[in-house]
Amino acid sequence: MTHDAPRDVWLPLPPDGIDGLPEGPNYLFYDGGDEGTQPFPGDPADCAVYVVPYLKRQSVKVRPLPLLRNVRVVQTLSAGVDDITAHLSALPAGVSLCNARGVHEASTAELAVALTLASLRGIPGFVRAQQQGRWQSAFHPALADRSVLIVGYGSIGAAVEDRLAPFELARVVRVARSARTTERGPVHPIADLPALLPDADVVILSTPLTEATRGLVDKDFLARMKQGALLVNVARGAVVDTDALLAALESGRVTAALDVVDPEPLPPGHPLWHAPGVLISPHVGGPTSAFLPRAERLLVDQLGRYVNREPLRNVILTTGAASD
DSSP, X not given: OOTTSOOEEEESSOGGGOTTOOSSSEEEEOOOOTTSOOOOSSOGGXXXXXXXXXXXXXXXXXXXXXXXXXXXXXXXXXSOOHHXXXXXXXXXXXXXXXXXXXXXXXXXXXXXXXXXXXXXXXHHHHHHHHHTTOOOOOOOXXXXXXXXXXXXXXXXXXXXXXXXXXXXXXXXXXXXSXXXXXXXXXXXXXXXXXHHGGGOSEEEEOOOOOTTTTTOBOHHHHHHSOTTEEEEEOSOGGGBOHHHHHHHHHTTSXXXXXXXXXXXXXXXXXXXXXXXXXXXXOSOSSOSTTHHHHHHHHHHHHHHHHHTTOOOSSEEEETTSTTO
């Protein structure tokens, strides 16, 4: 970094608690505050790297963006960046937007498997029976011998398959934006979904939210799913058409386990709360004890790369590029 370049790095984690941060930048703490009204820690024009506060409302995350006139890197601590990309026009050209690949795979994959098992084995019904003091035995499907379709075979989708490996599945089928081959087997292009859905007992969504995936799970998608199949969503709520899902749940065509919904947070009284065959967790795929050490490792590595002018990791796009 030259002496006249902006040196401030805004971190949503206390800098004193992160071991190994490279020397050079001026590290300032900024997480938006409980209500999103925390004063900026310095002049936004001096901010070179903005690390987006985690688990905050979108309005809190994007509040500084129009004022970051000299920022060079915007680093999220989430795997998805859809809540930031809509506001990139406020940034100067040449800014690298980076996601948190490597931070959330373990936690999100754990939850995807937990939701799958809980839904298949009827755990919500057992919890309700326990609360009522009833011994309620039942017969439920196992995960063993099932066919699982993973839609969105990036790092999280691959981590999900890693954790499914011991469960004696009949098969795992992988789908991503384009076809490729992995060590575990072929990855089908998303265009193959209509032919793949009828054979899947469990469909796990782990795809990023883009214009191509928004509303991907619509009436036609759900109609092609096997009768009684389970839909698990650890991606983004808007990947699923909520009205279409409600109709499929009400008819008994599918069941669902959802960590993300649309709208989110789900308001009181929304029919999805009480739809038959649905298990809902409140978007908790990422926030676990696994988050902090992985987030700190990412920041130390990424800021070291920035200071030493090395290629950054996890660059999703650069503002002002032709593909923006």
